[in-house]
Amino acid sequence: MNIQIKAIKPIENKRIKPFTVFQPKKTDEEAVTRHLNQITAKLKAGKRLTAEEKAFLLRHSPALYQTAKRVEIQREALKNQLEHARSKEEAAAIYSSALGGVSKKDPDREYILAAIQDEMKTFQSTDSYKKLPATSKEADGKPVYHPYKNKKEKTPDWMGFYGKHGEYL
Known part of the structure; x- marks a missing residue:
């Protein structure tokens, strides 16, 4: 009886890299400014910020972080209201109410309006919106x-x- 045993290579112990946050060198102020401009542009477009971007804002621009947090709260409030809408007509009323609720003197008006518009666009693309009846009478x-x-x-x-x-x- 002839048994052959082949040597198996040991499995390499690969470590998973932990979550890293963008940390430019202290001397690289241009990189920080560039990254802040990218995040500001994303906020102006009404898009959601990632956890990494929020951490970067908290470290490098606390005022912009507060703005981003406020925009996120407004967005979540609108999302919760839209989830309970019983018709497309009611969803449109909630949307216009949210737009009208932002003061013209608000320093964060541009960011909040963009986030509200983006959230409504996102909601309109969902299946739950498409299934809603058109008017309240149909509901x-x-x-x-x-x-x-x-x-x-x-x-x-x-x-x-x-x-x-x-x-x-």
């Missing part, structure tokens, strides 16, 4: 939240869920 049949339905009567149940015929659910 009838499902309970709708009407916070001021019986406000004139000033009854304790003036807030709540109502069906399509106005009955309290």
